Each structure stands twice: as C-alpha cells, then as structure tokens.
Amino acid sequence: MFDKGGPFFERARELIGDGLVVCPHRLHRQQRRVLQPAFHRNRMPGYMADTAERVAQGTAGWQDGHPADITDDLQAISTRILVSAMFSSTLPQPLFTQIAQDATTVMSMVAQRMLIPTSWRWIRPPGDRRYRQAHARLQESLQKIVTDGRTTDTAQDDLLTMLLKARQSPAGGHPSARSEEGMSDQEIFNQLMTFLLAGSETTAGTMAWALYELALQPDLQQQVHNEIDTVLGGQPVTHRHLADLKLLGRVISETLRLHAPAWLITRTATTDTTLGRHRIPAGATVAYSAYTLHHRADLYPNPERFDPDRWLPSRGTPPSGAYLPFAQSARKCIGDVFATTEATLVLAAILTQWQFHPDPTQPRPPKPPIGAISKAPITLRPTRRGS
Template sequence: MTSRHVPPIAPGKLPLIGHAVPLIKDRLAFVQSLRAHGPIVRVTVGPKTLTVVNSAELIHQMLTSQADEFTKGLLFEKLKLFGKDALPVAEGKPHLRRRRLMQPAFHREQIAGYVTTMRETVQPYITAWDGGTPLDLKTEMQLMTQGVVMSALFSSTPRREPAHEILNSVDTVFKTALRRALLPISALERLPTRRNRRADAAGIALRTAVTGIIAEHRAHPDAYDDIVSLLLTAQDETGATLPDDEILSEVTGLLAAGSETTAVVLAWLFHELGRNPDMERQLHEEVDSVLAEGPLTAERVPRLVHTRRLVSETLRLYSPAWLVTRQAISDVTLGEFTLPAGSDVIWSAYALHRDPDIYPDPLRFDPDRWLPERPQPPKGAFIPFGSGKRMCMGDAFAWTEATIITALIANRWRLRPTPGTVRPVGAITTHPSSLHMVPELRHHAVAGKTR
C-alpha cells in the first residue's frame, strides 16, 4: 500500500486527543464539515482512527456491491446490549437466516393489514392531549410509536406508566451504545460506574417487559398471530425451535428500534410545520379531504401525497442516521483508496442529505422538492433507511406509520411552537435539543373524536 492510497487526515487533529474536541462540541456540525475534505477522509479520537466515507457513490458501493467486505462495526457491536444475535446487530449467516424468518411480518401486503391497528392505537394518544398545555413532543411521539410497534407486532398495549419505563430503558441503552462506540475502551465498560450500572438495569427492565409478552403468547398460542408468534413457532434447518434467549433478544431489539426513528422524524416534521403555516394549511386541506370519506384505511393512505412528501423531506433534512458504522473484514478498495483489514468506517446520511452538490438550498425545508416533475437525487443519495441487504427491514412499516400519525394529528390539532431555540443533537438518532409545542383544537374537531 502506497501513501497515495491512504485517505488523508482531516484538518484540526490535536496531539493525543485527535479530533475529539469538535466531535464532542458539535457532532453533527463536525460530520458535515468533513464532506469538504474529499470522498474519504480519516479522523482520530484518542488512539482510535476512523475512516469517514462522504461520497454518495462510495457509500452506495459499500452498502451494496461491497457489503460482504464489511461487518456492521463499532456502533452495532455496542448495541449487542439487546442480544448478540438480534436482527439489527447480527452478522453473516445468522443475519440472513433471521431476516428471512422475519421478512413476512414486513411484506407490504402485511403492512396494509396493520393500518387499522396503527389508527386505533394512535387515536387515544391524540385525543388525550389537552389543548393549550405544552407537550414534550419527542416523548409523546416516542410513546405513540412504541405503542404502534407493540400493538401491531406484539399484540400488546401497555399503560402509559409502564410504557414510559420501557421508553426510558430504551433511551438509556441507546445512550450507552453511542457513548461506548465514540469512546471504544472496553475496560471502561466493565467498571462498576453509575452509568454502567444504569445501563445494566435498563437492559434488565427491557428484557423483563418483553419476557411478559412472550409468556402471554406461550400461555395462549391460539390467540395471537404476530411476529412473536412467528418467532415462537420458527424452526432452524435442523427442525429445532429458537432458544428463548434469542426470541427475547429479537423482540427486545424490535421494540427498541421501532420506538426511536419514526418518533424523532415526526417530532421534526411538526416542528417544521409550526414554522411554515402554508405547508400546514396544505396538509390540513389534504387530510380533511381524504378523511371526509371515512376513517383512514390502507386504500386511502396512498392518497396522502403531500403528507408523504412532508415525511420524505423530514427524513432528508433531519435524517435519523447521523452516524452509521462499518468495519472492513479484509483489505478493501473503495474508490482510489485502500482500507486495511480492521478499518473502522463511518458514514452519515444526515451529512449526505445536506450536501449542496446534491440538494439545492439543502438547509431549506422544501417538501415540493419531491414532486415528480422536479429533478430527483441520484441513486444512493437519499438513503434514510440504508441500502442493500442490510437496509432496514421495517422501512415500509415506518413510512406507513409516519404518514398515518401525521394525518391523524393534523386532522384534530394544530401544534404551535413555544419560545426557544430548537437545534439538532447527534444522539443515537438526530434528536431535537428540546421541543415543546402547544396543541390547539381545530375548528371541526370536538372532544373525544375527529371528523
């Protein structure tokens, strides 16, 4: 390997600590700034070197034609707090087997059958809001999306207090995984610190909640037809059923993943609507027109075209995937560079989706950029759910869920911003720093129901 094949080091590296200061100060600004330094660049954090892939073409190549040359890397390794073989973190043949097993639950035909469950799960959350009382919007959306996952996939609907406990446990586990990925010193993970004890307790709480769901399904197997049932009856190539700990890990991983990404996207969407009255008006007109014919059904969801564009633009501007990791299995050629075996690689959909060379006026929230007559981004330049064989299996579920929740909220409420600055924060996903909004009942909505 000659020096010209080694990606350059990004400017700003300091002795011993490398690029730790800008990464700690503002993670999102830092990963965006790296795009100015070429298609691939290296950064260091203490003794750790990370290779950052910025080029849309090379990211697409890494996720598709060269996917077998990489494992999921640091962040997903730390997410094995959920269980080492759960689908979101599994590798190789275990990943392929588990994906094939669970794929039927996420077929588009199956998701059409979830629409009624999604609608009926979400309505009580929305009607329970108190007009004029500020909402912690991210938390409300997380509770709502967590409820949808549990209802649609697990046939379970926890009360608000237990649901909050599950949500807090998920949040703790995610924070722990991100912190350990950014500061990958294994010895620190074994120390009996308060953070590590809190992470252990959160993992136990999550698995306890899931254990109850599995026990209920075992006790009444004929009463359920969902993803838990699928896992309980699945057999491997030898005819053996899945071990209990694998089922537990899988359900826990689904619960955690399902309550996070869609929730932050919805929070950002209504934040933008609160700043754009014309877009909000368009949404209300479309939703009122579609729902005037009756409840939201699988047949009516595709008619919410402006709503869908709002979701698309939110996924672009506030992509949850601000940091995704990979690790090279062997020496890999990517573009003009060679990455040695063991290289830790990161890429950011958040930074990619804000690239001015791809998206004109990239910081402007513009759902009309997704109109069919407008120029569309090149292949691989819009990847909110990843790409290739490790693309998120629940993407169609998330699109449908986000569209339904947006429409049902808009049919009943206007959400008004409260004073204060809201900025994106690079947590496990792209969180709003603090987002409180005030619901105002729309003129056609009455207590307890919407038109």
C-alpha cells in the same frame, strides 16, 4: 470485505444480543429470510389497526395553546404501536402499559449507553438504576409472553406469532437444508428488543421533526390540513387512506432527507481493502453519513430548505445512492414500510385535531443530542383546530 462492527455495534450487541440489526454477515441471510415476511406490506393494516387509539392516549395530556414536549409524546405513541404490532391487542391492559413504559424508558436511554466504550463500562450514566430496573422487568415480561405463546395455540396476526412459527435451518445453514428448527426464546427476545430499539426512536424522531417543519411553514401546514380533511372526509384515518395522503407522504420523505434519524453508520473492514483512493486495513472502522449526503447542494439544490415538492414525481428522483434514510442493499432497514406507514397514519390522526406553532420558549432550532439517532427534544405549541 465490510461487516457490522465498530464500538457502536459491539456495545449494542451486549445490550440486545445478535438480533438482525447487529448480527454479523454470516448469521444475517438466514435471520433476514425468517423475519422478512413479518414486514410485508400486506401485514401493515393489521399492525396499525389501533393507531387512532394510541394517538388519542399519547396526546391526551396536550392542552390547547400550551407548549408540549412532542418528541417524548411521539416516542410513547410509537412504542405503543410497536408493542401492539408485536403482541396484538390481546395483552392484559396493565401488562401492555407496563411493557410500553419499560420499553420507552429503556429505549430513551439505550442510545447514549451505546456511546460509552466497552472499556468504560464502570461509568454509571444518569438514570442508570431506572434503566436497569426497566430493562430487567422488560426482559421478564417478554420472556413470559414468549413462553405463554409457545403453550397457547393462538391465531393472532402479530409479530410474535410470526416469530414463534418461523422455522430456520440450524447454525446458519442454507435455507434449503432439510432439518429446520424454530427460534429459541433468547433469539426471539433479541429480535423483539431489536425491533424496539431500531423502530421506536427513529420513527418518533421523524414524526417530531415533520411537525416542527410544518410549524415553521403555516401555509404548508394548511395545505396538509386541507389534504387530510378532503381524504378523510371526517372519518378516523385508516390504512386505506394511505395512498391518497400524497402531500403528507412527501412531507415525510423530505423530513427523512433533512433530518435522517440514523445519521451515522459504521462498518468494520474484514480484510485489507481499498475504498476509492483510500487503503483500508483489516479491522479499521469506516463510517458514512446519510445526513451529510442528504445536505449536499450538488444533489439537493438549496439543501437546507424544507421543500416536500422536491419529491413530486414530475421533479424526478435523486441519483441512485443519494437518498439513504433506510440505507440500501442487504442490510437495508427491514422496517421501512412499517415506519413510513406509521408516520403517515399517526401524523394524519394528530393533524386532524391539532395545529402546530413554534414554542416561543424554544427560540433556537432544537439540537439533537450526540448519538446514533438524531432525535431532538422538540417542544411545540399545539392548538385545537376549529377552536
């Protein structure tokens, strides 16, 4: 009755092909079945193995007490973690850096491009040339890695190896069909671009808003620091600390409520249908907003207040369907565990070293640009802890 559609998805399809986020229902089940194992919880320790190193690189430019554009820095960290998870750490360093830079350039501009209707494609948005160059180079690099991956028999534990080994039944056939084939290079490229598009800005935006909220509540930030110090005991954060970082986990849940990154989702009606009291004609675009839902006072008392303790087990859980940062049902985010694991580990690594204060040169709350993803340009003033 409803399928992926509307101008946003049509434009996205032109840019990243029929990867998992935009593919229509008829192609979805098979793609999801093939990709799901790559996002199993037990794969996360491997994907996140070099988080501390990525954080150290991404925060290297911060100076004690000076304002920093944390959204951009977190975007670079998040993209590097994704690229590591895709290709493990075996890429030559210059190629890794090139891919991470090109992916960051493309992803930071792609969301705005998606808002330009197909019929206005003649519009050249700012930075168009840089975007096109980065996109072409990224495509070339990824295609070379995929080709090399086919000819080298590696035992890597990364996303690319999972995709190269994945078998699918032809032309959307039933998974139990006997004749199975691997993904084409183009299909693998589309899925890798999809992960970059779906996974970097969303997670980076969440982490930036979490630090922003902590900067506004020094007492809460102190409690988070205390938790991290106790759990880590002076060691670098790793996946095994995850379960004990409970307050930080609640901070992330509350950030995803108050600042849901994918704030507006659309679908197209495939037949004439009704939704509640509304008649929806075939072809109409419908939209729902997790952001609006998460700000409803009947579901979340005092909804504008950032209160991680809403998520204490003793306070109960919101009614079914009231908390949708990752959507739900068949098209639920495949990267939800990846995103929350990454956010917890990256924030713990950063907060071990740094304390955050509002930036006096950014006196008003940062406003997200109009786009599908509510990533706002946030600057904060980091100071070194203990200095």
